[in-house]
Amino acid sequence: MRTPALARCPRTGPRTTLIDMKKDVVVSVRDLRKAYGRKVAVDGISFDVVRGEVFGVLGPNGAGKSTTVECAAGLREPDSGTVRVLGRNPATDPSVRHRVGVQLQHAVLPSRMKVREAMQMFASAYPRHADTETLLADWGLAKHHGTAFAALSGGQKQRLFIALALLGEPEVVVLDELTTGLDPAARRETWSLVRTLQARGVSVLLVTHAMDEAEQLCDRLVVIAGGRVVAAGTPAELRGAHPNMESAYLSLTEEAA
Ligand SMILES: Nc1ncnc2c1ncn2[C@@H]1O[C@H](COP(=O)(O)OP(=O)(O)OP(=O)(O)O)[C@@H](O)[C@H]1O
Numbered sequence: 001m002r003t004p005a006l007a008r009c010p011r012t013g014p015r016t017t018l019i020d021m022k023k024d025v026v027v028s029v030r031d032l033r034k035a036y037g038r039k040v041a042v043d044g045i046s047f048d049v050v051r052g053e054v055f056g057v058l059g060p061n062g063a064g065k066s067t068t069v070e071c072a073a074g075l076r077e078p079d080s081g082t083v084r085v086l087g088r089n090p091a092t093d094p095s096v097r098h099r100v101g102v103q104l105q106h107a108v109l110p111s112r113m114k115v116r117e118a119m120q121m122f123a124s125a126y127p128r129h130a131d132t133e134t135l136l137a138d139w140g141l142a143k144h145h146g147t148a149f150a151a152l153s154g155g156q157k158q159r160l161f162i163a164l165a166l167l168g169e170p171e172v173v174v175l176d177e178l179t180t181g182l183d184p185a186a187r188r189e190t191w192s193l194v195r196t197l198q199a200r201g202v203s204v205l206l207v208t209h210a211m212d213e214a215e216q217l218c219d220r221l222v223v224i225a226g227g228r229v230v231a232a233g234t235p236a237e238l239r240g241a242h243p244n245m246e247s248a249y250l251s252l253t254e255e256a257a
Pocket of ligand 1: 036039040041059060061062063064065066067068209
């Protein structure tokens with residue numbers, strides 16, 4: 001496979017991640033802009049996610065990561081730019097939304113809602129959905145089916161959110177800060193679940209500000225700072241001559257600050 005060269009992106013001009021055009025692009029974001037009042041959250045972001053890859057969106061707090069992926073998933077309407085998911089505009093074409101599963105940062109369920117109840121309630125929103133019991137078994141939640149949301153561990157909650165995101169048997173899954181707040185064992189377990197998803201052919205758009213997570217999971221990634229892409233490539237390309245990913249990331253994001 002031809003891998004893209006690291007693109008250290010200038011602060012002005014077009015910003016695109018180089019990809020092999022023969023690949024099947026499942027998410028295409030071009031010159032995306034989004035402001036909240038006078039706060040510009042996303043300022044001209046472009047990237048493509050290729051079918052079957054784990055694509056990372058990395059960056060410091062407030063960089064615009066969540067806004068970017070929420071626009072990509074059709075949950076927010078961009079001010080300008082284009083988003084295509086599986087060739088369609090997710091903001092205006094509801095048919096594509098069922099093909100995208102979303103686990104959002106800070107997601108919560110009612111504290112007394114039980115695991116199986118949550119699965120059944122969310123499943124009822126889909127015209128066709130995956131078998132809820134199979135999903136519970138697949139994601140290690142079968143024995144917790146009667147447990148209330150508030151009584152689940154952090155890792156179990158994240159597994160439940162992944163299972164909920166998979167109800168529509170999506171081709172693309174958006175995972176936003178999946179492992180924030182989890183202990184090291186639960187993080188590693190969650191990473192292995194992401195790899196399982198990828199092995200099943202699901203394309204993953206992964207938001208993180210954890211360097212080790214990006215390095216372990218992502219095939220390619222963009223680093224965002226101040227609403228702009230400051231670098232794009234594979235983790236190895238991003239690391240470049242730096243001793244480790246963290247040093248590369250700090251240098252890229254400090255330069256952009
Ligand atoms: N609904 C909103 N209203 C006003 N400002 C917002 C809103 N959502 C996000 N912002 C602001 O837009 C900027 C980008 O936010 P966003 O959540 O996209 O960044 P992020 O990179 O995901 O941050 P974090 O890592 O902290 O979650 C931040 O300055 C944030 O405060």
